[in-house]
Amino acid sequence: MTRTLSGRPKRPGPEAPEMGKAQRRHLRWLLFGQQEGCCFYCGQMMSLSFARRDNIWGNSATLEHLQRKADGGGSGKANVVLACKDCNQRRGNRPVEVYRALRRDGRMT
Numbered sequence: 068m069t070r071t072l073s074g075r076p077k078r079p080g081p082e083a084p085e086m087g088k089a090q091r092r093h094l095r096w097l098l099f100g101q102q103e104g105c106c107f108y109c110g111q112m113m114s115l116s117f118a119r120r121d122n123i124w125g126n127s128a129t130l131e132h133l134q135r136k137a138d139g140g141g142s143g144k145a146n147v148v149l150a151c152k153d154c155n156q157r158r159g160n161r162p163v164e165v166y167r168a169l170r171r172d173g174r175m176t
């Protein structure tokens with residue numbers, strides 16, 4: 068296992084450094100295209116506006132970490148999807164499998 072300079076074990080993640088604002092923005096565009104503007108969880112169309120005041124459709128796309136950072140998930144492309152604000156909020160701190168299962172079973176509206 069690779070170790071950081073401080074000697075602590077490095078968390079398993081695709082890449083360690085946090086993304087800058089421009090990179091996050093680019094990633095959102097990229098994912099938005101890949102997902103054809105649909106939420107990863109519920110499939111509803113999202114808006115991709117960056118300024119809060121432009122967010123007239125209400126359900127703006129948010130970057131969602133599949134594996135939570137707290138669990139060692141990275142912020143690279145492999146670990147993020149776009150989800151609508153609703154799903155992002157409903158998921159909260161649940162692991163992604165739990166949230167998807169709840170949705171599948173209809174226990175989550």
Ligand SMILES: [Zn+2]
Pocket residue numbers: 106107108109110111150151152153154155
């Ligand atoms: Zn959604």
